[in-house]
Amino acid sequence: MTRTPGVSSGAFPRQPLAQPGIDQRLAVDVLPDADAVAARVAELLLHERQQRPQRPLGLATGRTMEPVYAALATRWAALSGAERQRLTKGWQSFNLDEYVGLGRHDPGSFAAEMEGRLVEPLGLNWTRVGLPNGLAPDPVAEAHRYGASVQAAGGIGLQLLGLGLNGHVGFNEPPCEAHQPCHALRLSSDTRAANAGAFGGVISAVPERAITLGMAEILAAERIVLVVTGPTKARVLQRLLNEPPNRELPASWLQRHPSTQVIVDEAAWNGG
Numbered sequence: 171m172t173r174t175p176g177v178s179s180g181a182f183p184r185q186p187l188a189q190p191g192i193d194q195r196l197a198v199d200v201l202p203d204a205d206a207v208a209a210r211v212a213e214l215l216l217h218e219r220q221q222r223p224q225r226p227l228g229l230a231t232g233r234t235m236e237p238v239y240a241a242l243a244t245r246w247a248a249l250s251g252a253e254r255q256r257l258t259k260g261w262q263s264f265n266l267d268e269y270v271g272l273g274r275h276d277p278g279s280f281a282a283e284m285e286g287r288l289v290e291p292l293g294l295n296w297t298r299v300g301l302p303n304g305l306a307p308d309p310v311a312e313a314h315r316y317g318a319s320v321q322a323a324g325g326i327g328l329q330l331l332g333l334g335l336n337g338h339v340g341f342n343e344p345p346c347e348a349h350q351p352c353h354a355l356r357l358s359s360d361t362r363a364a365n366a367g368a369f370g371g372v373i374s375a376v377p378e379r380a381i382t383l384g385m386a387e388i389l390a391a392e393r394i395v396l397v398v399t400g401p402t403k404a405r406v407l408q409r410l411l412n413e414p415p416n417r418e419l420p421a422s423w424l425q426r427h428p429s430t431q432v433i434v435d436e437a438a439w440n441g442g
């Protein structure tokens with residue numbers, strides 16, 4: 171089911187403004203549960219790789235993405251050996267973000283998460299899977315380098331996004347401008363608390379800084395898929411659908427993107 175709050179439904183519509191100042195561009199697909207969402211998103215990712223292998227994928231980490239990568243790995247395993255080889259050879263992806271101070275061998279790093287959920291199950295080559303280097307001695311310079319490498323690859327084709335409880339996408343914490351490029355930043359205490367699960371529940375173990383692609387690179391993607399599941403995301407999802415684009419809710423800048431699809435489960439939609 172596709173719903174665009176306040177206006178008629180349809181995929182990626184250019185809708186008349188429902189309220190002054192609100193750009194109602196976001197189409198929302200509401201699916202029964204997180205498994206159905208994961209299946210839909212995995213299909214989109216696989217289709218993108220198969221149809222447009224020359225366009226880099228933009229990838230995200232986090233709990234929302236765990237079933238997505240599991241569903242992708244299942245579909246990947248069902249492909250013929252020749253098809254897997256073709257897709258592996260042409261693979262190119264860039265992750266959104268990484269913690270400063272963590273490398274691939276730190277279990278809390280996003281690189282480790284990608285290794286376990288994507289690189290190993292799909293048999294990918296690490297040289298084709300981009301992430302910011304959390305161990306770079308100068309995180310600011312690394313952010314510049316990483317942003318430039320995305321640009322040199324022609325930018326992102328399909329960008330996958332999760333949604334933080336405070337409205338962040340990637341690690342673009344509020345307040346955040348739409349034109350900000352890849353940067354190093356200090357994480358909010360809310361975000362560190364939300365992500366403590368990957369660090370044994372110890373908030374102080376969550377790194378204080380991170381490197382993230384900015385809204386500039388995200389909004390430059392040809393197509394964006396924002397995935398929101400679970401009742402804890404209901405409030406921020408409603409904010410996203412009802413507030414005009416503003417710096418206090420970084421995801422709200424997605425309303426200005428011409429091709430953003432929001433895929434949610436009933437729990438995130440209804441809050442229960």
Ligand code: GLP
Pocket residue numbers: 230231232233234235266267331332333334335339340341361365
């Ligand atoms: C994290 C990550 C994001 C992620 C979001 C939601 O902090 N930096 O890339 O999409 O917040 O995370 P989760 O899916 O675990 O709720």
